[in-house]
Amino acid sequence: MKLAVFGATGGLGxxxxxxxxxxxxxxxxxxxxxxxxxxxxxxxTVVEGNVLDAAAVERTLRGADAVLVSLGxxxxxxxxxxxxxxxxIIAAMQAAGVRRLIVISSLGVGDxxxxxxxxxxxxxxxxxxxxxxDKEAQEKLVRGSNLDWTIIRPGGLTDGPATGQYRAGLERxxxxxxxxxxxxxxxxxxxxxxxxIGKTPAIAQ
Numbered sequence: 001m002k003l004a005v006f007g008a009t010g011g012l013g014x015x016x017x018x019x020x021x022x023x024x025x026x027x028x029x030x031x032x033x034x035x036x037x038x039x040x041x042x043x044x045t046v047v048e049g050n051v052l053d054a055a056a057v058e059r060t061l062r063g064a065d066a067v068l069v070s071l072g073x074x075x076x077x078x079x080x081x082x083x084x085x086x087x088x089i090i091a092a093m094q095a096a097g098v099r100r101l102i103v104i105s106s107l108g109v110g111d112x113x114x115x116x117x118x119x120x121x122x123x124x125x126x127x128x129x130x131x132x133x134d135k136e137a138q139e140k141l142v143r144g145s146n147l148d149w150t151i152i153r154p155g156g157l158t159d160g161p162a163t164g165q166y167r168a169g170l171e172r173x174x175x176x177x178x179x180x181x182x183x184x185x186x187x188x189x190x191x192x193x194x195x196x197i198g199k200t201p202a203i204a205q
Contacts, residue, residue: 051085
């Protein structure tokens with residue numbers, strides 16, 4: 001498949017890119033700074049630009065079969081860039097006729113608030129408030145689109161190799177940490193599955 005990846009320079013986004021390339025997919029990845037994605041692969045095209053730039057987003061998803069979004073809010077980004085960038089991506093997908101959208105959100109967003117521990121709920125209400133308001137707005141935009149979307153809500157992200165030992169699904173009991181590599185593997189599996197279209201599966205170990 002030909003995939004467009006947004007948020008490719010983050011830890012999870014890079015896992016998505018690397019695993020997709022290893023599986024034989026071709027990838028177009030948007031990056032504000034190409035040097036932050038120093039992968040060399042014949043199947044990879046890095047488009048330099050900002051997710052708020054409609055022209056750069058359109059170039060990234062041109063000819064794509066599916067789009068994966070793993071945007072994050074970092075100190076050098078404007079507030080609400082996750083939701084605002086997702087709005088640009090959705091508009092570009094609708095214009096180009098690209099329907100499959102997989103978005104990485106987080107446990108604690110929307111109706112998954114009761115799946116995170118008490119101390120994390122306190123962080124969401126204080127230090128992480130803006131970031132989670134951004135994720136809430138992002139999910140609302142995705143749900144309101146006419147696309148074939150899946151919103152994946154991982155627990156606390158950890159580094160390390162993929163283990164394949166995780167729980168994923170719609171059960172309210174799913175919670176805890178999970179490796180970025182496992183989240184990437186689960187996200188890529190959704191490209192050939194309709195099980196969670198229009199749904200918000202959680203993933204944790």
